[in-house]
Amino acid sequence: MLFSALKNNHFVVNYMRMWPYVKPFWFAALLSLLVGIPIGALDSAVALFLKPYTDLVIVGNNAGQAPWYLPFLIVGFTVVQGLLIFASSYLSAYAGGRLNKNVQYTMYEKLLTLDPEYYDKQNSGVILMRFASDSATACNGLLHNLKNLVTRVCSTLALLCVLIYTSWQLAIIAVVILGITVAPLTMVRRLLKKIVKKQVEIGQKVNINYNETYAGNRTILAYNLQETQLGGFKEHLENIFNLGMKMTKRTAWISPFMHFAVSVGVSLTIAYGSWLIVQGDITSGDFVAFLAALLMMYTPIKALGGTITNIQQGFLAIERLHEILETEPKITDRENARSLDGLHSDISFNNVTFAYTENKPVLKNISFTVHKNESLALVGNSGGGKSTIVSLLPRFYDVLEGSVTIDGTDIRDLKIKSLRENISVVFQDNFLFNGTLRENIMYGKQNASEEELRRAVKSAYLDDFAAGLENGLDTEIGERGMLLSGGQKQRVAIARAFLRNAPILILDEATSALDNKSEAIVQQAIENLMKNKTVIIIAHRLSTIKNADKIAFIQEGELAEFGTHDRLMAKPNGLYKQLYELQFKKDSRARSAEMNKEQSPAG
Numbered sequence: 001m002l003f004s005a006l007k008n009n010h011f012v013v014n015y016m017r018m019w020p021y022v023k024p025f026w027f028a029a030l031l032s033l034l035v036g037i038p039i040g041a042l043d044s045a046v047a048l049f050l051k052p053y054t055d056l057v058i059v060g061n062n063a064g065q066a067p068w069y070l071p072f073l074i075v076g077f078t079v080v081q082g083l084l085i086f087a088s089s090y091l092s093a094y095a096g097g098r099l100n101k102n103v104q105y106t107m108y109e110k111l112l113t114l115d116p117e118y119y120d121k122q123n124s125g126v127i128l129m130r131f132a133s134d135s136a137t138a139c140n141g142l143l144h145n146l147k148n149l150v151t152r153v154c155s156t157l158a159l160l161c162v163l164i165y166t167s168w169q170l171a172i173i174a175v176v177i178l179g180i181t182v183a184p185l186t187m188v189r190r191l192l193k194k195i196v197k198k199q200v201e202i203g204q205k206v207n208i209n210y211n212e213t214y215a216g217n218r219t220i221l222a223y224n225l226q227e228t229q230l231g232g233f234k235e236h237l238e239n240i241f242n243l244g245m246k247m248t249k250r251t252a253w254i255s256p257f258m259h260f261a262v263s264v265g266v267s268l269t270i271a272y273g274s275w276l277i278v279q280g281d282i283t284s285g286d287f288v289a290f291l292a293a294l295l296m297m298y299t300p301i302k303a304l305g306g307t308i309t310n311i312q313q314g315f316l317a318i319e320r321l322h323e324i325l326e327t328e329p330k331i332t333d334r335e336n337a338r339s340l341d342g343l344h345s346d347i348s349f350n351n352v353t354f355a356y357t358e359n360k361p362v363l364k365n366i367s368f369t370v371h372k373n374e375s376l377a378l379v380g381n382s383g384g385g386k387s388t389i390v391s392l393l394p395r396f397y398d399v400l401e402g403s404v405t406i407d408g409t410d411i412r413d414l415k416i417k418s419l420r421e422n423i424s425v426v427f428q429d430n431f432l433f434n435g436t437l438r439e440n441i442m443y444g445k446q447n448a449s450e451e452e453l454r455r456a457v458k459s460a461y462l463d464d465f466a467a468g469l470e471n472g473l474d475t476e477i478g479e480r481g482m483l484l485s486g487g488q489k490q491r492v493a494i495a496r497a498f499l500r501n502a503p504i505l506i507l508d509e510a511t512s513a514l515d516n517k518s519e520a521i522v523q524q525a526i527e528n529l530m531k532n533k534t535v536i537i538i539a540h541r542l543s544t545i546k547n548a549d550k551i552a553f554i555q556e557g558e559l560a561e562f563g564t565h566d567r568l569m570a571k572p573n574g575l576y577k578q579l580y581e582l583q584f585k586k587d588s589r590a591r592s593a594e595m596n597k598e599q600s601p602a603g
């Protein structure tokens with residue numbers, strides 16, 4: 001029973017959680033705590049020395065009787081204590097720093113393994129907070145505060161021994177007053193827990209605010225959202241202020257209250273102590289040592305409350321860290337997963353049903369096959385499920401029912417890394433990393449040769465652009481590729497895919513209209529990329545669609561039509577035919593009109 005009680009104990013659970021991270025340097029961590037024992041205990045030595053000194057020198061008026069080394073001893077003890085404090089600070093900074101490093105590393109490693117589903121639901125503010133403050137609170141902070149706890153408890157206990165040793169009668173008074181002082185503090189602590197929790201929540205919201213200011217900068221400007229954003233921010237600041245005030249209201253009385261209690265205690269002690277001296281029950285030395293110990297006790301006891309609060313905050317931070325550390329990725333390798341080495345025959349979707357959220361199927365019973373080196377164009381209305389279909393192939397999500405197979409093997413039986421190695425993806429909105437153009441392209445194949453890189457750059461029609469830059473391919477492109485145009489960003493992504501040279505290519509064609517010239521370049525780059533590959537392309541451009549070997553029309557998550565352009569056009573009142581006539585004819589008329597205008601000398 002004791003065991004199970006321990007197992008479920010809040011503190012024990014949290015210690016166990018941290019153990020794997022502390023394990024590599026547990027000795028240093030333990031030592032940093034143990035050093036707190038002599039540091040605390042040595043406080044009492046100084047108080048204790050005052051007894052013989054007072055009795056012999058001050059009262060007895062006989063300096064000769066006092067050991068000559070007494071002052072040296074006091075200095076000596078203080079020096080030893082100082083050295084120990086240094087050692088303990090060093091050790092706890094070392095162990096806490098290592099611990100923090102371990103936790104942050106493991107947490108980042110975990111973040112990199114988590115599925116898109118996790119990121120769909122989490123917000124960046126929360127994650128930022130885990131790294132920015134929770135980790136430090138749970139690691140360096142907690143260890144530091146545990147050390148303080150050990151020091152303060154030992155100091156208090158040692159001084160208590162001095163009290164009892166010098167006068168047990170006075171000690172009783174002191175302990176009673178102490179009890180009265182400390183009792184309300186534990187109550188306050190419980191009230192604070194709620195406030196701290198709210199403070200953390202608002203801190204996360206503020207982080208989101210900062211992030212949005214970066215990522216959404218242009219949207220904020222374009223829609224004049226400054227005031228809206230500022231309003232939200234002001235509210236958070238207001239809330240933080242109010243919580244801070246609440247905290248102060250609940251804690252500010254503690255210090256004056258303690259002063260009061262201590263003054264009462266000291267007065268009572270002086271009164272009763274004087275009487276005890278007159279009665280001859282204690283010596284003056286006892287009394288001085290007692291008073292010194294009592295006053296010295298004030299510091300550790302007062303700090304004890306804060307230390308315990310900090311330790312509790314450390315434990316709460318551990319719990320928050322473990323929300324991340326204990327999240328298990330859902331998409332993992334099966335036990336007997338095998339490697340995929342290229343595509344030999346076909347990719348098939350077999351009665352695939354999928355939902356992002358329960359009971360809301362986004363894909364319903366979808367089946368189709370793409371043969372090697374064929375291209376399939378996915379078309380259909382916005383929100384129909386096209387991007388969802390292609391996200392199943394690299395296993396960003398797993399199917400709910402049915403299966404996706406490559407050469408007849410369920411992709412869930414393949415090693416994820418090898419599966420993804422065989423697929424190049426050009427997204428609708430491609431992410432570029434902070435760094436140079438070269439670095440961003442090289443992400444496609446990190447060990448590519450200069451010649452391979454050159455070819456990829458050329459095939460993506462980036463060579464002229466790069467040549468015009470001051471530092472060529474080594475030009476920094478800014479965070480998220482801010483310094484590039486939409487078409488240039490796409491071509492960087494295309495060059496990346498070129499370099500990867502995977503047999504399967506997924507393309508989510510950008511819907512955003514580029515001007516005709518960049519459009520033609522991007523189009524040509526895409527066509528280069530598609531050569532000799534098995535391609536699934538979400539197509540918006542008429543030329544891409546017409547060039548595809550097969551077309552799948554996706555409507556409301558269902559495969560409504562499937563076939564070649566000619567076959568689908570032959571279907572009277574077919575969905576593809578309607579879409580084509582409505583959108584693309586109009587589109588191409590507009591285009592040819594524009595082309596004519598450009599070509600005519602008057603334009």
Ligand SMILES: Nc1ncnc2c1ncn2[C@@H]1O[C@H](COP(=O)(O)OP(=O)(O)OP(=O)(O)O)[C@@H](O)[C@H]1O
Pocket residue numbers: 120356357362380381382383384385386387388389
């Ligand atoms: N991460 C997600 N979590 C929950 N629902 C999502 C998620 N992504 C998409 N959906 C929903 O799934 C449906 C299909 O979305 P999907 O992005 O596949 O459409 P699409 O055909 O690619 O549209 P578009 O042509 O506009 O890009 C939509 O109703 C969308 O709201």
Ligand SMILES: [Mg+2]
Pocket residue numbers: 386387388428508
């Ligand atoms: Mg889409």
